[in-house]
Amino acid sequence: SQERMPVLKRNDELGELVQNFNQMLDRMQAYIQQQKQFVGDVSHELRTPVAVVQGHLNLLERWGKDDPEVLEESIEASLQEINRMKHLIQEMLDLTRAEQIDVQFPNEVTNVNEVLNRTISDMRMIHQDFVITYNDALKPDTMIKMYRNHLEQVLIILMDNAMKYSTDRKELIVDASTEEDKVEIIVQDFGEGISPEEQKKIFNRFYRVDKARTREKGGNGLGLSIAQKLVESYHGKISVISELGSGSKFKIEFPLLKDEED
Numbered sequence: 001s002q003e004r005m006p007v008l009k010r011n012d013e014l015g016e017l018v019q020n021f022n023q024m025l026d027r028m029q030a031y032i033q034q035q036k037q038f039v040g041d042v043s044h045e046l047r048t049p050v051a052v053v054q055g056h057l058n059l060l061e062r063w064g065k066d067d068p069e070v071l072e073e074s075i076e077a078s079l080q081e082i083n084r085m086k087h088l089i090q091e092m093l094d095l096t097r098a099e100q101i102d103v104q105f106p107n108e109v110t111n112v113n114e115v116l117n118r119t120i121s122d123m124r125m126i127h128q129d130f131v132i133t134y135n136d137a138l139k140p141d142t143m144i145k146m147y148r149n150h151l152e153q154v155l156i157i158l159m160d161n162a163m164k165y166s167t168d169r170k171e172l173i174v175d176a177s178t179e180e181d182k183v184e185i186i187v188q189d190f191g192e193g194i195s196p197e198e199q200k201k202i203f204n205r206f207y208r209v210d211k212a213r214t215r216e217k218g219g220n221g222l223g224l225s226i227a228q229k230l231v232e233s234y235h236g237k238i239s240v241i242s243e244l245g246s247g248s249k250f251k252i253e254f255p256l257l258k259d260e261e262d
């Protein structure tokens with residue numbers, strides 16, 4: 001591990017340089033630590049599906065030739081696990097890409113009204129068992145500086161979760177409004193809700209409130225980390241208000257594009 005430079009007790013340029021150098025080193029070390037943690041988490045997450053596929057291949061090797069039932073079940077279960085892994089790998093790629101967005105570069109300007117209308121009508125089409133209400137209080141042509149597909153991705157993550165963790169009330173409310181200097185979008189569900197202790201952790205990579213149950217629902221615990229990374233890359237904010245048993249509200253905010261930037 002790298003050595004920090006001895007701190008000089010001087011207020012001149014050299015003292016400042018050493019201080020900057022040490023801060024840079026600390027940031028680098030924190031980053032390396034994060035990457036190590038990520039590789040560890042990924043290995044851990046991949047171990048279960050790999051073990052499941054391995055188990056089924058062992059069954060097939062021993063009994064598959066003689067027992068058509070084993071053959072069918074094991075192939076089906078393995079394909080399902082492989083699909084899960086594919087999904088996990090795609091989400092990990094999304095997360096890595098979300099971490100690499102550089103907002104310094106000039107980027108796309110997105111019409112929030114258009115994206116919301118399109119995404120909500122798509123979601124209504126795909127999930128016809130849900131009632132999705134859209135309260136549109138956006139000014140016409142509300143523009144933000146963000147790639148369109150990134151805004152879509154965040155909305156889809158939040159709406160997907162709202163439906164995945166719903167209970168018997170199959171209802172969703174989306175509110176959107178243009179404020180003084182920002183746009184606010186709220187996705188509200190009436191599902192199982194999240195306790196205050198869990199609320200602090202749900203944005204962490206790979207975090208799931210109920211590991212066993214969300215695995216059934218296909219969750220990897222990456223959706224909200226991707227959403228948070230995307231939102232924050234564009235100087236936005238994401239937050240949650242929730243009560244166990246009565247539902248959740250996820251709010252995202254983005255700075256509005258100023259007129260002179262048009």
Ligand code: ADP
Pocket residue numbers: 161162163164165189191192193194202203207208209210214218219220221222223224225248
């Ligand atoms: P996952 O792919 O598992 O859904 P997320 O990162 O999107 O991962 O969410 C992390 C965890 O937060 C979920 O596993 C779930 O327990 C909880 N969660 C997320 N959204 C909601 C919601 N709308 N209602 C209740 N719980 C939620």
